[in-house]
Amino acid sequence: DIQMTQSPSSLSASVGDRVTITCQATQDVNNFLNWYQQKPGEAPKLLIYDASNLETGVPSRFSGSGSGTDFTFTISSLQSEDIATYFCQQFDTLPYTFGQGTKLEIK
Amino acid sequence: QVQLVQSGAEVKNPGSSVKVSCKAAGGTFSTYGITWVRQAPGQGLEWMGRIIPILNIANYAEKFQGRVTITADKSTTTAYMELSSLRSDDTAVYYCARLRSRFGNYARWGYFDLWGRGTLVTVSS
Numbered sequence: 001d002i003q004m005t006q007s008p009s010s011l012s013a014s015v016g017d018r019v020t021i022t023c024q025a026t027q028d029v030n031n032f033l034n035w036y037q038q039k040p041g042e043a044p045k046l047l048i049y050d051a052s053n054l055e056t057g058v059p060s061r062f063s064g065s066g067s068g069t070d071f072t073f074t075i076s077s078l079q080s081e082d083i084a085t086y087f088c089q090q091f092d093t094l095p096y097t098f099g100q101g102t103k104l105e106i107k
Numbered sequence: 108q109v110q111l112v113q114s115g116a117e118v119k120n121p122g123s124s125v126k127v128s129c130k131a132a133g134g135t136f137s138t139y140g141i142t143w144v145r146q147a148p149g150q151g152l153e154w155m156g157r158i159i160p161i162l163n164i165a166n167y168a169e170k171f172q173g174r175v176t177i178t179a180d181k182s183t184t185t186a187y188m189e190l191s192s193l194r195s196d197d198t199a200v201y202y203c204a205r206l207r208s209r210f211g212n213y214a215r216w217g218y219f220d221l222w223g224r225g226t227l228v229t230v231s232s
Contacts, residue, residue, distance in 0.1 A: 001169075032217060036152075043202055043222035044144075044152065050209075055220070087152055091217020095168040096142070096154040 006099035019075040023088035032092040039084045109134030111223035124191040129203030131184040140206035141186040145199040200225040
């Protein structure tokens with residue numbers, strides 16, 4: 001199975017900060033990589049697909065980049081409503097696998 | 108607006124089975140699949156399996172092979188996930204999600220673009 005490793009596991013930042021999360025795969029997943037946001041008590045929500053494409057309706061402060069084994073998720077200006085856990089997920093090869101998550105808190 | 112409506116919380120004894128339903132209210136399965144993901148308390152997301160009715164295929168994570176069955180009833184737009192031989196470490200929230208294909212061409216499936224609210228399954232004696 002392809003293992004996905006996110007960094008950091010948790011992050012504390014201030015409103016307005018630029019926030020970056022990385023996701024590394026144990027093998028090339030091409031750009032078959034998605035990012036999800038999960039707010040406390042809610043189901044995950046798809047934010048970014050194919051590594052860098054913004055899902056319809058998602059604010060433009062969210063972005064993604066990367067290919068191969070190394071990917072980055074960025075919030076350009078953190079808002080209070082962005083408090084959540086973020087997960088990457090690869091779909092290059094079954095089984096689909098997720099990163100362990102990055103918990104984002106407001107400083 | 109399509110919603111995925113899941114069945115209610117369950118409490119099960121160890122060794123028993125649970126069957127969770129997921130109805131696509133206001134939509135169809137015609138060009139989508141359904142996938143199941145679980146989340147143990149305070150833990151991350153774990154993929155269990157998927158079904159793609161238009162291709163008549165189902166795939167499961169090796170960890171759950173032999174214990175999980177995912178089915179779909181196109182006439183009622185309802186998918187089901189049945190997990191057997193339950194253990195205490197199966198206690199989790201079970202989510203269904205709509206599975207979208209890349210460019211709609213059915214060659215590659217991997218976008219979980221709409222989720223149910225989750226079903227808590229508690230396994231305890």
